[in-house]
Amino acid sequence: MNLKTKITLAFVTMLLLLLGVSAFTLYSLNRLDRTARNVVKDNLYSIELGQQMLRALDQLQLREAPLDEASKKRFEQLLTREAGNITEPGEQQVVDSLVDRVGELNRYLASDTTSPQIWQSQMQKFRGLTYRMIDLNTQALSRKNEAANRTATQQQRYVLALLTFALLTSLLFVLSVPEAAVSGLRKLTASIENATNQDYSASIPVESHDEFGTVARAFNRMLVQLQDYRTSTLAQLMAERNRVASIVNNLDEGLLLVDENRRVLLVNPVAANLLALPAAELLGCPADEVARQNDLFRELLRHLDTPAAQRPQEAGPVLTLAQNGEEVYYRVAVNDVISFNEALDKMEFVGSILTLHNVSEYKKLDQAKSNFLATVSHELKTPLSSINFSLKLLQNGKVGTVNEEQQRILATIKQENQRLLKLVGELIDVSRLESGNIQLNFQPTQVRDIVQFAADTIQLQLQPKQLTLDIQVPTELPPVRADIEKTTWVLLNLLANGIRYSPEQGQLHIRAALAAGGQQVEVLVQDHGPGIAPQYQEKIFQRFVQIPDKSGYRGGSGLGLSIAREFIGSQGGQLWVESELGSGSTFRFTLPVAG
Structure with missing residues (x-):
């Protein structure tokens, strides 16, 4: 028998039990109701008639004149009703006696004798018979009430027994049917858990021919297929893994992979040799912990922590390392790995790849x-x-x-x-x-003085285009540690570029403010020229590079911005540009605050 039939039979049986209990309870209630109605109809009605007859007799007995036709007529009507509702043994004889007494009363009233004693004697006889009739119905009512109570108790026992049977049967189904439905699921869940842990040997025992038996057979076939697939693909995966590992290990570049939790996932032999650490000691270690013990890794981590927007797009920084008694040069490249998470339906950062490319020959x-x-x-x-x-x-x-x-x-x-x-x-x-032979003369100086000297020097170059210079440098800025001559040269170069590309009667802006953190002062030069396309914003700082100029200007050598970045970098600052086509350009550089 399949599981669906079992569950259906259980529900049908419970429904039949419910209908049976309800039907028997309804039958018992109807039987008790009929008994109560018969008692009311047979006995209570006769008792009520007897009481009314007694009241009519009281009226006749209280009258001074014995001929009270209304009370007499009322008594006769009540007696006629009682004669039509005779239900108990002996009640007919009492009613017949009352009828005879009424005849005698009529004959007595027709005679000329009106003795009070005779009248009282007649009334006492009427009362005695009426009380006899009431007593017969009262006794019958008591008997029927006791019988009804016994019947109600018996019916109550029958209903309670039927309810107990229905409850036990329902409990049997409640305990057996869900267990039959869940036991197979437990076995299936346990087998799925084992399969999740790559244990495909835990099959489900087939103990029935119901739906679970069908599922168990299908699942066991799937386990066999998974085992075959795993066996066949494991060799392919191992071969592919060995191929990739061979490629990575035979690279002539250093390669490190750091995950999103800053743990080292992969180190090839070249990188391990440069770090002078075994690969086994690096794998799985937190990057910050390794950086505390290894200077080269600390330098690599510094480049890794640089925001992606500030990393060089083409040529990364070059590290000078000592190897076999001579200097070698490695270029550092950092690439963030972004992967699509199908579960969350979004792109996620999963790690970073650091590569060390040997550029010693190019450096030479x-x-x-x-x-x-x-x-x-x-x-x-x-x-x-x-x-x-x-x-x-x-x-x-x-x-x-x-x-x-x-x-x-x-x-x-x-x-x-x-x-x-x-x-x-x-x-x-x-x-x-x-x-590295450039000489820098560091000294504390006010940014306002450098800006003012550059502004005075550039005034003559502003006149041909009728340009104006807007300077906003707060006087409360702290002094910076800088080479005045080199910094002024950088500012003059930026202003000259701004003049070159600004429209006539335009305006140049020079601003200075304390950078975030309070350790550096930021200076910016802003123009309202044509702007610089995003693909050229990093290239303009390379040597001998000039971006296309619609005005046809070709007077520069392409070295000014490269030298300016070197001057600022050698002083511990940074130089970069922010620009949009059609919205002008803003060149910014920072200088450290004098300590």
Whole structure:
């Protein structure tokens, strides 16, 4: 028998029991009701008639004149009703005697004798018979009441027995049917738990042919298929895992994987060798705990903690490490891993990948290039200075008269020579920055003084475009630790760029404020030019890079912003840009507060 039939039979049986108990209870109530109605109809009615007959006799006995026709007629009517409601043994004889007495009373009233004694004797006989009739019905009423009580008690016992049987039967079904329905589910749940723990051997015993038996057979077949699938795919997964592990372990780059909880998940041999720590000691360890014991890992963690918006998009920072007695250079790259969580239907951060790429060969080539540029720059500076001096002599006319056309040509040559001298000077600065030979003169200074000096210097360049300079630098700002000359050069470079790209009769803004945390002062230069597209906002700080200019300007070398960032960075600050196309640009740099 299947489970559905069992449950259906249980409910049908309980329904039949409920209907049986209800029907028997209704039958018992109807039987008691009929008994009560018969008692009222047979006996109580006769008793009531007898009481009314007694009251009529009282009226006849109280009258002084014996001929009270109304009371007499009333008594006869009540007697006639009683004659029609005879239900008890002996009641008929009493009623017949009363009828005879009424005849005698009528004959007595028709005679001329009106003796009071005879009248009282007649009334006493009427009373005696009436009381006899009432007594017969009263005794019958008592007997019927006792019989009704016995019947009610008996019916109560029958109903209680039937209810007890129904309750026991219902309890039997309540205890057996749900257990039969749940026992199979318990077995199925236990087997599913084992399968969840990759134990596919715990099958469900098939003990019946009901729905659970069908489910058990289907589930057991599924376990067999899962076991076969697991066996077949495990080898593939192991092969794929070994392939990926081989690729990772044979990379010539250092590779580390840190999860969202800042625990080290993966370290390849190159990274472990650079960190001078066994991979087994790193796996599963908190990154902060490793950083406290390892300087290189602490530096990598610093780059990891840098906000993604402030990380270099193309070229990451280069670390100089000692390896086998010589310096090697590794470029650090940090990539956040974002994965789609199907359960939550959203993208989630799941970790970060840190890579260390060996750029020692490129660094050597770059150093050779820098040395070449430094040598060429120094070699070019002397002849260019001589050319510049000679041009001044020609323009002054000390070596001969020069006509107007020649003066124009000399001015053009001098202008181009000045550009070459400026380019050579920037190349020399670049070479000094790369070699680390640049000298910085740190001293406490007020930002207001630096801004004011730059503003005074740039005034002449504002006039051709009729630009105005808006300066807002609070006097209560703390002094900063900076190289005044280099910082002024950076500010002048930013102002020159703002003048170059600002529309005529525009306005430039210089602001200064204490940065969040109170450890640095932030200075910004804002213009209302065409703005910088997002893809160029980081590239403009690279060397020899110029963004496309609709005005056709090509006078710069592409080194100014690169040198400016190096100057600010060497002083412990940062330089970056915020811009939107059509809304101008805002260059910001920070300087540390003098301690």
